[in-house]
Amino acid sequence: MIWALQTFKRLEADPASVRKLFDLPAVPYARALAHAALDKHYKVYCFDRDGQSHDISHLDPAAERTDESEWGGLAGFASTANAEVVRVAHAAEARARRERRQPQ
Secondary structure: HHHHHHHHHHHOHHHHHHHHOOOOOOOHHHHHHHHHHHOOOHOOOOEEOOOOOEEOOOOOOOHHHHHHHOHHHHHHHHHHHHHHHHHHHHHHHHHHHHHHHOOO
């Protein structure tokens, strides 16, 4: 979300892009919220295992620091979570197929 908002700001996106990002209607409160979102300054920090914090606000996938290029571990966690959900879903489907094939 922060990456998208920062990109919108950098590229001078219209507030309608913010509304689309959050699936907000084109009503006065949502328009005001979208304008405010583009006016804000966002910071993102990563806390390492030693208790040190690092500003990774640029969220740059090409950054030299791993904590920034991997968005504080979010990218890796998302990949791991996705792979495990796929594995569990496939196992459940296979189990259901086996149960359907067994005679009653």
